[in-house]
Amino acid sequence: MAVLNPLIIRRFIQIHLGKSKTDRKDAYWLLRYGQQQAVKPWQPAESVLVECRQLEQVTEQLLKQKTMVSNLLEALQRQPVISTWLNNGSSRPGSCSMTRCRRSKPSY
Numbered sequence: 001m002a003v004l005n006p007l008i009i010r011r012f013i014q015i016h017l018g019k020s021k022t023d024r025k026d027a028y029w030l031l032r033y034g035q036q037q038a039v040k041p042w043q044p045a046e047s048v049l050v051e052c053r054q055l056e057q058v059t060e061q062l063l064k065q066k067t068m069v070s071n072l073l074e075a076l077q078r079q080p081v082i083s084t085w086l087n088n089g090s091s092r093p094g095s096c097s098m099t100r101c102r103r104s105k106p107s108y
Contacts, residue, residue: 002034003042009033 013029033039044052
């Protein structure tokens with residue numbers, strides 16, 4: 001893989017009288033450029049690769065946790081007795097103070 005300045009490729013196409021702009025033609029011109037010019041392969045720095053791998057792992061873990069929490073919330077909502085903080089429409093469990101929750105009378 002190589003990283004090239006788009007302007008260089010555009011000028012190369014213009015020199016060879018290429019006019020139309022499609023993905024297929026772009027691929028053709030990039031191939032021709034690579035065949036005619038010495039293109040230096042691009043290699044990202046090792047630190048960048050490590051950081052990308054770490055970010056990918058964190059993203060995967062967060063997606064798993066999101067699924068787990070969503071499943072847990074759905075299971076809680078399907079139970080016959082739903083806790084008070086789910087009923088009051090609050091988005092945070094901490095918004096239902098423990099004193100208020102303890103004082104509320106259970107409905108049987």
